[in-house]
Amino acid sequence: xxxxxxxxxxxxxxxxxxxxxxxxxxxxxxxxxxxxxxxxxxxxxxxxxxxxxxxxxxxxxxxxxxxxxxxxxxxxxxxxxxxxxxxxxxxxxxxxxxxxxxxxxxxxxxxxxxxxxxxxxxxxxxxxxxxxxxxxxxxxxxxxxxxxxxxxxxxxxxxxxxxxxxxxxxxxxxxxxxxxxxxxxxxxxxxxxxxxxxxxxxxxxxxxxxxxxxxxxxxxxxxxxxxxxxxxxxxxxxxxxxxxxxxxxxxxxxxxxxxxxxxxxxxxxxxxxxxxxxxxxxxxxxxxxxxxxxxxxxxxxxxxxxxxxxxxxxxxxxxxxxxxxxxxxxxxxxxxxxxxxxx
Amino acid sequence: xxxxxxxxxxxxxxxxxxxxxxxxxxxxxxxxxxxxxxxxxxxxxxxxxxxxxxxxxxxxxxxxxxxxxxxxxxxxxxxxxxxxxxxxxxxxxxxxxxxxxxxxxxxxxxxxxxxxxxxxxxxxxxxxxxxxxxxxxxxxxxxxxxxxxxxxxxxxxxxxxxxxxxxxxxxxxxxxxxxxxxxxxxxxxxxxxxxxxxxxxxxxxxxxxxxxxxxxxxxxxxxxxxxxxxxxxxxxxxxxxxxxxxxxxxxxxxxxxxxxxxxxxxxxxxxxxxxxxxxxxxxxxxxxxxxxxxxxxxxxxxxxxxxxxxxxxxxxxxxxxxxxxxxxxxxxxxxxxxxxxxx
Numbered sequence: 259x260x261x262x263x264x265x266x267x268x269x270x271x272x273x274x275x276x277x278x279x280x281x282x283x284x285x286x287x288x289x290x291x292x293x294x295x296x297x298x299x300x301x302x303x304x305x306x307x308x309x310x311x312x313x314x315x316x317x318x319x320x321x322x323x324x325x326x327x328x329x330x331x332x333x334x335x336x337x338x339x340x341x342x343x344x345x346x347x348x349x350x351x352x353x354x355x356x357x358x359x360x361x362x363x364x365x366x367x368x369x370x371x372x373x374x375x376x377x378x379x380x381x382x383x384x385x386x387x388x389x390x391x392x393x394x395x396x397x398x399x400x401x402x403x404x405x406x407x408x409x410x411x412x413x414x415x416x417x418x419x420x421x422x423x424x425x426x427x428x429x430x431x432x433x434x435x436x437x438x439x440x441x442x443x444x445x446x447x448x449x450x451x452x453x454x455x456x457x458x459x460x461x462x463x464x465x466x467x468x469x470x471x472x473x474x475x476x477x478x479x480x481x482x483x484x485x486x487x488x489x490x491x492x493x494x495x496x497x498x499x500x501x502x503x504x505x506x507x508x509x510x511x512x513x514x515x516x517x518x519x520x521x522x523x524x525x526x527x528x529x530x531x532x533x534x535x536x537x538x539x540x541x542x543x544x545x546x547x548x549x550x551x552x553x554x555x556x557x558x559x560x561x562x563x564x565x566x567x568x569x570x571x572x573x574x575x576x577x578x579x580x581x582x583x584x585x586x587x588x589x590x591x592x593x594x595x596x597x598x599x600x601x
Numbered sequence: 602x603x604x605x606x607x608x609x610x611x612x613x614x615x616x617x618x619x620x621x622x623x624x625x626x627x628x629x630x631x632x633x634x635x636x637x638x639x640x641x642x643x644x645x646x647x648x649x650x651x652x653x654x655x656x657x658x659x660x661x662x663x664x665x666x667x668x669x670x671x672x673x674x675x676x677x678x679x680x681x682x683x684x685x686x687x688x689x690x691x692x693x694x695x696x697x698x699x700x701x702x703x704x705x706x707x708x709x710x711x712x713x714x715x716x717x718x719x720x721x722x723x724x725x726x727x728x729x730x731x732x733x734x735x736x737x738x739x740x741x742x743x744x745x746x747x748x749x750x751x752x753x754x755x756x757x758x759x760x761x762x763x764x765x766x767x768x769x770x771x772x773x774x775x776x777x778x779x780x781x782x783x784x785x786x787x788x789x790x791x792x793x794x795x796x797x798x799x800x801x802x803x804x805x806x807x808x809x810x811x812x813x814x815x816x817x818x819x820x821x822x823x824x825x826x827x828x829x830x831x832x833x834x835x836x837x838x839x840x841x842x843x844x845x846x847x848x849x850x851x852x853x854x855x856x857x858x859x860x861x862x863x864x865x866x867x868x869x870x871x872x873x874x875x876x877x878x879x880x881x882x883x884x885x886x887x888x889x890x891x892x893x894x895x896x897x898x899x900x901x902x903x904x905x906x907x908x909x910x911x912x913x914x915x916x917x918x919x920x921x922x923x924x925x926x927x928x929x930x931x932x933x934x935x936x937x938x939x940x941x942x943x944x
Contacts, residue, residue, distance in 0.1 A: 286646060287754060290843070292684035292828055293650035293745075295752045298641045303629060307636035308693045308742055310729045315697075341635035350651045352740045354658075386653045390738065397695045397729070397740040399651055402636075409638045411630060485635055500633070 266361060267387050270368045275375070275382060283347050283381040294383035296348060302403035307338035309400075313393035316597055321437045323444040324363050326462040327396070328370025330538075334487065335400040336378050336466040337540040341485035342411075343475030344404035346380045346468065352397040354390035367396065378468055410475060410483035410544070415501035419481055419545035421569040422554075424470045426515035427490050428529060431536025431595070433461030435525065438598070453517045464540040470563050471542060477557060479550035486541045488595040491534040493543045494569075494578045495592045501545075504575035507590065509582050513566045537595025545571050609704060610730050613711045618718070618725060626690050626724040637726035639691060645746035650681035652743075656736035659940055664780045666787040667706050669805040670739070671713025673881075677830065678743040679721050679809040680883040684828035685754075686818030687747035689723045689811065695740040697733035710739065721811055751818060753826035753887065758844035762824055762888035764912040765897075767813040769858035770833050771872060774879025774938070776804030778868065781941070796860045807883040813906050814885060820900060822893035829884045831938040834877040836886045837912075837921040838935045847918035850933065852925050856909045880938025888914050 271289060280288060284297030298304075311317060311331045322330065332349065339346040351371055355364055375382050380400065436454050437444070450458055467485070474480040482501055484493045490512075494505040514529045522529035546554060551567055558565040569581075578590040614632060623631060627640030641647075654660060654674045665673065675692065682689040694714055698707055718725050723743065758764075779797050783790070793801055810828070817823040825844055827836045833855075837848040857872045865872035889897060894910055901908040912924075921933040 286750075287752065291754050291756070292681040292826075293648045293687070295685065295747070296647045296649070297749075298645070298647055300643070302641070304639045304641055304647070304744075305636045306639070306691070306693065306742075306744065307727055308695050308729055308740070310695045310697060310731045310740070312697055312731050312733055314734050315732045338635040342638065344636070348649070350649065350742060352651050352653045354653060354655055354738060384650055386651055386740070388653045388655050389658045390655055391657050391736050393734050395697060395733070395738055397651070397653070399649075399693060399742040400636075401647075401649065401744070404638070407629075409630065409636075411634055413634070483635075 270365055274372055279379060280381050283379070285381050285383055288381065288383045296383065299403055301406055303406055303409065305339055305342045305344040305402045305404050305409060307335055307400055308397055309335040309338065310395065310397045312395045319443050320441055321434060321444065322462050324366025325370035325373065326444070328367035329374045329463055331396040331398050332371045332374035333464050333466045333540060335398040336374065336380065336468065337485045337487070339400050339402040340466050340468045340471035341483050341542055342404060342409045343471050343480070343483060344402040344409060345472065346378055346400050346402040348383050348401040349375055349380045350399040351382060351385035354388045354395045356390050356392055359394065363394065367394070378466065404475065408475060410480055412482050412484045412497050413500035415482035415497050415503050415545040415571045417503055417571055417573040418548060419571040420548045420551045420567045421494070421505055421507065421543065421545050421571060422551065422565050422567050423486070423490065423541055423543045424467050424563060424565055425541040426513050426518065427486055427539045427541055428518050428532030428536045429457050429460035429515055430464060430538040432518050432521045432532050433457035433459070435521065437461065453520045456517045457521060460539065464538060466540055467542045469561065473557060473561055473563065474544060477554055479546045479554060481545045483542055483544035486539045486543050488537045489535045490543060491578060491590050492592065492594050497545065498576055498578055502576060504572040505569055505578045506572050507569035507578065507580045509580055511566070511568045534590065535593055535595060613708055617715055622722060623724050628724050628726055631724065631726045639726065642746055644749055646749055646752065648682055648685045648687040648745045648747050648752060650678055650743055651740055652678040652681065653738065653740040655738045662786050663784055664777060664787065665805050667709025668713035668716065669787070671710035672717045672806055674739040674741050675714045675717035676807050676809045676883060678741040679717065679723065679811065680828045680830065682743050682745040683809050683811045683814035684826050684885055685747060685752045686814045686823070686826060687745040687752060688815065689721055689743050689745040691744040692718055692723045692725050693742040694725060694728035697731045697738045699733050699735055702737065706737065710737070721809065747818065753818060753823055755825050755827045755840050756843035758825035758840050758846050758888040758914045760846055760914055760916040761891060762914040763891045763894045763910045764837070764848055764850065764886065764888050764914060765894065765908050765910050766833065766884055766886045767810050767906060767908055768884040769856050769861065770829055770882045770884055771861050771875030771879045772800050772803035772858055773807060773881040775861050775864045775875050776800035776802070778864065780804065796863045799860045800864060803882065807881060809883055810885045812904065816900060816904055816906065817887065820897055822889045822897060824888045826885055826887035829882045829886050831880045832878045833886060834921060834933050835935065835937050840888065841919055841921055845919060847915040848912055848921045849915050850912035850921065850923045852923055854909070854911045877933065878936055878938060
């Protein structure tokens with residue numbers, strides 16, 4: 259990148275966050291030195307993850323506005339911290355962009371990154387900016403903390419646990435469907451019908467479930483926890499394999515948003531396909547003892563959140579099955595999410 | 602990336618590091634969950650940085666073997682931790698590669714990444730792997746720790762300090778020169794003359810100065826510190842601007858390696874051009890009170906390291922000047938490093 263570009267990036271990032279946010283997160287030295295320095299909180303462990311989003315692989319100009327790209331890159335990494343029951347605190351942002359990229363694109367991306375960081379009290383303390391040969395690529399590292407020994411691992415499911423999800427899965431991939439159909443540059447969107455807007459929103463501005471993750475961590479009853487980045491099927495398989503248990507999902511208990519129902523009907527697909535194999539909902543899927551579920555649902559309601567029981571953990575097998583409405587028990591294949599239908 | 606590729610990456614990374622290394626670094630949960638979890642050391646602050654290397658921008662197949670690419674990506678990030686006087690502890694590795702990339706390339710890169718991580722006791726605890734449209738891109742995040750309040754910042758230079766460098770700068774860019782001249786796929790190198798090998802080595806396998814950084818931190822006399830990623834001129838400018846002081850370099854005191862001297866002579870360039878504007882030496886440049894320099898040099902000698910005094914900090918100006926051999930004081934322009942001569 260040229261010197262001028264670096265100056266622009268500095269202008270978009272330096273002094274961007276409130277000093278009080280940096281101070282309350284224990285930032286000793288932020289952006290501007292070889293590395294950032296922060297205080298640690300006694301009694302807490304570090305939780306850290308990183309997530310990369312690549313143009314044409316994870317997003318296109320017809321599926322996301324630049325600010326959405328930034329928002330979602332931050333949200334995806336923050337979501338991994340939520341899935342540990344932890345509190346996000348710091349982020350580092352590395353962006354590569356072609357030399358001929360328009361300035362506004364990068365500015366929009368930084369706007370989205372900071373919008374999401376500010377929402378979740380994440381202090382941006384470092385990063386890197388480089389040129390790329392083609393396309394924009396963003397890697398976000400998020401560091402958080404959790405009470406000693408209290409991180410919620412995906413390997414902790416117990417036989418007899420119920421399986422829950424913290425919202426309505428499948429909406430993000432239905433939104434992607436709509437955006438690919440529309441095939442219009444994202445900056446010129448308009449004309450979506452009321453029932454379509456929440457789906458587009460779910461794809462472009464996913465909300466990381468930090469509040470839900472912290473509530474689950476504080477309830478003390480949650481065993482395994484995962485975020486839904488690759489669809490319910492893939493995440494349930496991860497819990498099953500990591501825990502050495504089976505997941506039995508119950509078709510009739512899986513929450514289907516009315517908006518997803520409507521979209522699935524209009525494209526003549528089974529809404530369950532979106533739920534099981536659509537990705538990037540960034541909800542949480544987890545397990546807890548059956549007798550603790552009602553209390554958890556009440557606490558979620560009180561907090562304005564939802565917790566849907568969608569199945570059980572069993573010792574009978576090591577995979578994922580679905581109890582269909584007709585009473586049959588079917589194997590759910592292990593299959594990940596693929597953005598644009600390319601392998 | 603396809604499922605098979607993910608399995609391959611898992612095979613190259615899982616169980617790769619000694620359990621004792623992970624344990625002694627306080628890793629509670631490493632690769633395999635949404636995020637990694639680690640213990641923190643009481644009395645220490647966190648130090649964190651990330652660094653991205655992009656194919657054709659930072660490396661080509663004629664300038665680096667795949668394992669060099671991995672080694673250097675890790676070394677560059679570890680070097681930022683060294684430049685804070687800190688101890689590196691954890692790394693996260695995000696790699697994007699084209700769908701048609703050869704498996705061996707990625708395997709070679711992981712080999713190099715782990716080779717460097719093992720050398721510096723860095724526990725690899727997470728990362729991400731995605732497809733790219735073209736070229737390989739690697740982002741390494743390194744997290745370390747330093748005694749509370751003891752990080753060495755680039756803004757801490759004081760008037761009257763000497764400026765030092767922990768080795769012979771300019772060798773890496775001279776090595777790059779040689780590799781571009783040779784223009785042979787790196788996996789088939791050979792035929793370098795004895796005096797050229799250390800230069801090629803400096804470019805392909807830079808050694809992060811963790812030992813020197815820790816020694817400087819423990820001496821207690823070091824004020825400002827920076828790593829030399831963009832050439833002495835650029836780094837001296839960073840110290841000058843961050844500290845609100847001037848840096849006066851002394852031409853006759855700048856250490857020029859015999860190998861660099863020989864290469865510069867053969868290509869009819871001034872060796873100082875490599876020193877001032879060549880990059881990626883990953884040495885440390887810093888400042889300390891003049892009366893502490895001799896003691897520091899003795900301690901460095903005892904540890905088998907070198908510390909060269911190359912100039913002074915002055916309150917007279919806010920930039921970088923060079924006292925030339927002929928007695929003239931010249932301004933040193935602020936100019937970064939550019940790998941392949943492209944803007």
